[in-house]
Amino acid sequence: MAKKVRRLGRNIFLFVLFMALASLAAFYLSDYYYEPPFKHYNKFGIDLPTQYNIHGIDVSRHQNRISWDDVKAMKVNNIGISFAFMKATEGTDFVDEQLNNNMRNAKEVGITRGAYHFFTGSKSGKAQAIHFLEHVSLKKGDLPPVLDVEQANGASVTDVQQRVADWLSIIEKVYKVKPIIYSNVDFYKTYLAGRFDSYPLWVAHYFVKDKPRIDRNWVFWQHNENGLVNGIRSKVDFNVFNGDSTAFSQLLIQ
Secondary structure, eight states, rough: OHHHHHHHHHHHHHHHHHHHHHHHHHHHHHHHHHOOOOOOOOSOOOOTTTTOOEEEEEEEEEGOOOOHHHHHOOOOOOOOOOOEEEEEEEETTTEEETTTHHHHHHHHHHHHEEEEEEOTTTHHHHHHHHHHHHHHOTTTTTTEEEEEEOOTHHHHHHHHHHHHHHHHHHHHHSSSOEEEEEEEEIIIIIIIITTTTTEEEOOOOOSSSSSOOOSOOOSEEEEEEEEOOTOOSSEEEEEESSSSHHHHHSOOOO
C-alpha cells in the first residue's frame, strides 16, 4: 500500500512538473512567434532638422519588439531611418532583453546598427567594460561602441572621469576604434569636458533648432525623444549624423 501511495505521489509530481514546463514553453514560443500589431504613421510626428541627410533612432527594451522591416520601409519626404543604436548593457549586471533581436533584425534589413552601454558612475569602469564585451560583438560595418554617460550616481567628477577613461581604454583596445561618448549638453560640460574632447560625441539636446548648443565638435545629435516610426509601438528618440555618406562610412568599424 505504501509503495502504491509513493508511486501515485511521484506520478502526480511528474504530471504537475510536465504541465508547468509545457506551459512555460508555450509562453516563450508564443512570445517568440507572435507578431504584435504595429501602428503605421503618415509622418514621423516631429520637426526634423532637414539640413542633415542621415537620420536614425536609438531603442531599448522600452520599445518592446520592433518590426525592423517596417522601420526600414518608412519614408517621409525622402527621409528614412539609416541607422539605429541599441541599448546593450547597464552597470555590471544588466543586459537589455531586446538586444539580440534588435541587433540581428536591424542588420538583416540593412539598417546600420550600433550598441551602447549605460554607464553607472559609482561602479568600476573596467568591470562595466568587461560586462559590455561579454554581451556585445560588433562587426565590420557596425557603428563604433558607445558609452552613454549621463548620471554620476553620487560619484565625484574625478571618479567619473577615471571610470569613464577605464571603460574607453579597454573597449578601444578590443575594437581598435575610438568609442563614441553619448551625453547631454549640461552633463558633458560638468563632468567630461576637457578630458574627453578627442572622442566622437553623440550629444543629446532637445527643443533647439539647427544644431545642439555645445562648444565642441559632435558626430551625432539626439534632437527629439517623441518620434513615431512604423514598426515601433511607442515613441522613439531621433538622431542625425553630422556629415555626408562618405564621412558616415569612414566612422564605421573597418
